[in-house]
Amino acid sequence: MEDLGPRLIALSAGICRDRHRAEEVVQEAFVRLWKSPPDAGEIAWSSWLRRVVTNLSINTLQRTKRPGAIPEFSEDRALQSREGGAGGEQAEQRENLERVSRAMDRLDESKRAILMLRAQEQLSYEQIAEHLGVPVGTVMSRLNRARAALLDEMKNDAVDEEPASFEFKKYKQA
Amino acid sequence: MTSFDCTDIKATLSGLVDDQVDAETRHLAERHLSQCAECRALVSQAESLDDLIAQDAAEFAPKQLPHGFMDSVLNRTVYARLYEQAGWNWMTWTGWVAAAACLLLASAIWVLDQQRTSQPQPNGLAVLPPTVHPAPREAPAAESRSWTYDGTILASSVTVDEATRRAIDAELEDTLPARTALAAMAQRGTLSIDDSDTLHAASVLLDMLAESDLSDFADMERAREIAVYDELPQRLADVRSRLHPADRAAVMAAESILLRIVNGPLDMNDARLLRDSVASLNLAAQVGAIGSGRDVTTSM
Numbered sequence: 001m002e003d004l005g006p007r008l009i010a011l012s013a014g015i016c017r018d019r020h021r022a023e024e025v026v027q028e029a030f031v032r033l034w035k036s037p038p039d040a041g042e043i044a045w046s047s048w049l050r051r052v053v054t055n056l057s058i059n060t061l062q063r064t065k066r067p068g069a070i071p072e073f074s075e076d077r078a079l080q081s082r083e084g085g086a087g088g089e090q091a092e093q094r095e096n097l098e099r100v101s102r103a104m105d106r107l108d109e110s111k112r113a114i115l116m117l118r119a120q121e122q123l124s125y126e127q128i129a130e131h132l133g134v135p136v137g138t139v140m141s142r143l144n145r146a147r148a149a150l151l152d153e154m155k156n157d158a159v160d161e162e163p164a165s166f167e168f169k170k171y172k173q174a
Numbered sequence: 175m176t177s178f179d180c181t182d183i184k185a186t187l188s189g190l191v192d193d194q195v196d197a198e199t200r201h202l203a204e205r206h207l208s209q210c211a212e213c214r215a216l217v218s219q220a221e222s223l224d225d226l227i228a229q230d231a232a233e234f235a236p237k238q239l240p241h242g243f244m245d246s247v248l249n250r251t252v253y254a255r256l257y258e259q260a261g262w263n264w265m266t267w268t269g270w271v272a273a274a275a276c277l278l279l280a281s282a283i284w285v286l287d288q289q290r291t292s293q294p295q296p297n298g299l300a301v302l303p304p305t306v307h308p309a310p311r312e313a314p315a316a317e318s319r320s321w322t323y324d325g326t327i328l329a330s331s332v333t334v335d336e337a338t339r340r341a342i343d344a345e346l347e348d349t350l351p352a353r354t355a356l357a358a359m360a361q362r363g364t365l366s367i368d369d370s371d372t373l374h375a376a377s378v379l380l381d382m383l384a385e386s387d388l389s390d391f392a393d394m395e396r397a398r399e400i401a402v403y404d405e406l407p408q409r410l411a412d413v414r415s416r417l418h419p420a421d422r423a424a425v426m427a428a429e430s431i432l433l434r435i436v437n438g439p440l441d442m443n444d445a446r447l448l449r450d451s452v453a454s455l456n457l458a459a460q461v462g463a464i465g466s467g468r469d470v471t472t473s474m
Contacts, residue, residue, distance in 0.1 A: 010232060120228045125194060147220055
């Protein structure tokens with residue numbers, strides 16, 4: 001539990017965008033594992049837990065029907081970035097990370113889930129297909145849509161930022 | 175398909191990034207990418223997405239399980255099962271009911287007991303609890319008042335009149351010395367035969383000292399020999415620890431005198447002083463009385 005727990009919390013937090021909720025989800029997953037463990041040989045406990053955590057994370061967001069993702073991650077990162085004051089490549093990397101974080105905040109939970117399974121859990125298409133119970137082709141198309149949506153959000157984020165920076169320059173020149 | 179455009183690149187973006195396309199598709203895509211900077215930028219950006227997503231999640235993931243996480247899971251699983259197996263819930267429920275019933279029963283008994291003891295009887299006395307043994311005294315209901323005995327008789331609310339109270343007080347006062355003597359006798363009764371022998375031997379020796387002729391040291395020397403032989407100072411000290419406190423002073427005095435004689439040296443004046451002390455204190459009689467359990471009036 002001590003090894004798997006933090007990793008599962010990270011997975012759930014990536015989907016929920018809320019660490020406290022992620023902890024609750026992972027707790028619930030461990031409780032379900034205790035109450036009704038998977039049959040031996042059917043599926044590894046870690047895979048079973050990952051599937052339960054993914055589904056619970058998605059379901060808990062859908063059940064609460066939040067109007068939008070809580071921008072907890074992106075706000076925290078922006079704060080860290082301002083406080084860090086890094087320069088050069090590090091600053092650019094930090095900026096990219098902030099943009100991804102904000103874009104993830106705005107994606108729906110299903111897209112976040114498949115992106116997390118691929119990027120954070122580093123599952124293959126086949127594993128994701130087995131995990132979600134869908135064909136590999138569906139995984140490919142869903143993942144493609146999720147990445148495209150994320151890139152769109154990042155582009156929109158960049159566009160949204162431009163007027164602000166422009167206004168700031170005008171202000172400085174004045 | 176013989177050529178790729180920007181739409182095709184977007185449609186196969188994930189496949190290209192994750193190397194999930196066949197060789198022909200990859201060839202066509204690379205040919206388009208070599209001519210389209212925008213699509214190259216898109217693919218490059220897509221390739222970096224996974225790392226950024228992983229970093230995004232990892233930075234806010236805990237390094238270890240949060241505080242209380244394990245306890246919470248255990249409470250909902252292992253401990254809950256143990257409680258269930260032990261019938262804890264059932265025990266808790268019945269335990270509370272049993273405790274409440276006991277409390278109710280105790281309260282009811284107390285209330286009934288209070289009512290019974292406080293209710294005046296035809297002879298003017300309250301009914302006493304069965305464990306109390308005071309002899310009920312007849313008294314008129316008039317002028318009666320609540321009065322508590324001095325503890326010898328355990329009655330909490332004996333109702334007697336003033337005359338009866340005075341009679342009881344007088345009786346108590348009269349019997350006080352007798353009761354004190356009985357208590358002393360009871361205390362002395364705990365002495366063993368050996369203790370009594372020790373005290374008796376000391377008494378005889380002290381009597382001999384009181385009657386000793388001090389023209390020479392012969393009697394004193396003889397007393398010393400007896401005390402040493404019988405180990406009287408040590409035996410008296412041992413007996414003294416078991417005596418009633420009121421008797422210890424006399425024994426201690428005898429013990430000191432014998433020690434002085436045993437340890438020496440003595441001159442004639444010392445000898446006379448010791449002899450006179452034994453005689454004036456009547457130590458022989460006192461120590462003998464303590465040993466025999468008789469009551470004596472100490473002069474110390």
